[in-house]
Every structure is written in structure tokens, then in C-alpha cells.
Amino acid sequence: MGEPMDRTKSPFVSQTTFEGLFPNLEDVIVEGTVGESAYNRDPIRFSLRERGGLIRCPNSKCWSGGFEVDFPAGDMQREGVTEKAVRIRCAGRENSYKGRRSGQPCPYSMEGTIKLKPKAAAPGV
Ligand SMILES: [Zn+2]
Numbered sequence: 001m002g003e004p005m006d007r008t009k010s011p012f013v014s015q016t017t018f019e020g021l022f023p024n025l026e027d028v029i030v031e032g033t034v035g036e037s038a039y040n041r042d043p044i045r046f047s048l049r050e051r052g053g054l055i056r057c058p059n060s061k062c063w064s065g066g067f068e069v070d071f072p073a074g075d076m077q078r079e080g081v082t083e084k085a086v087r088i089r090c091a092g093r094e095n096s097y098k099g100r101r102s103g104q105p106c107p108y109s110m111e112g113t114i115k116l117k118p119k120a121a122a123p124g125v
Contacts, residue, residue: 024118028070033111046069059106062090064092065093065108068088069086072114076114083114
């Protein structure tokens with residue numbers, strides 16, 4: 001497994017907790033497959049509450065990659081959508097090394113479904 005992107009440097013990502021981003025949700029589940037081609041894919045099941053907003057890329061040559069799923073989940077929350085099919089290309093590059101930005105874009109992609117799980121309604125008073 002390569003080095004994932006360092007999102008602490010991204011101006012768009014605050015270090016907000018799941019609860020802060022999705023106060024009305026029990027969890028966000030991503031189910032699908034990750035792989036380099038259509039024929040060589042591994043199933044994944046990912047909980048944003050447990051794992052955060054970035055699915056790591058399994059490509060050992062990948063640098064600064066991963067699949068950001070908290071952004072589309074946030075869009076879904078705003079749009080009131082609870083289930084959405086997504087295809088996300090890895091943001092990383094192959095065969096580059098630290099501090100250098102050469103190399104081919106990582107060919108890996110994530111395909112699957114993002115599901116927003118609403119919190120159970122509070123017991124009636
Ligand atoms: Zn990658």
C-alpha cells in the first residue's frame with residue numbers, strides 16, 4: 001500500500017469530526033469495489049464514522065492517492081439524497097517519490113454506492 005494523500009495540508013479539509021460534518025447521520029457506508037481494471041477488483045465496505053473521509057488506494061506504487069468520499073457524501077446530505085452510485089478515480093500518481101510530482105496518474109478507481117444512514121428518530125416525548 002502506498003502513501004495516502006496528506007489531507008491535513010488541504011485548505012478544503014478541516015479536521016472536523018464525523019459528528020460535525022454529519023450531525024443527523026448515524027453513519028455513511030460506502031460499498032463497492034476498488035481496482036486497476038474492470039477485471040481485477042477487490043470488494044470494499046467502508047464506514048466514514050469509523051475510518052474518516054478518505055478510502056486508501058491499494059496500489060503499492062501509488063503516491064498521495066486515495067478516494068475522497070466525504071465530499072460526495074456532503075453533497076448528498078445537502079441534496080437530501082440517501083443513496084448514490086459513484087465512480088471516483090484515484091487522486092494519486094504512480095512511480096513518483098516523495099517531494100516529486102512526476103509519474104503517471106494512478107489508474108485505480110473506486111466504484112460503488114454511498115449510503116447515508118440517518119439516525120434513528122429520537123423516542124417521542
Ligand atoms: Zn492510487
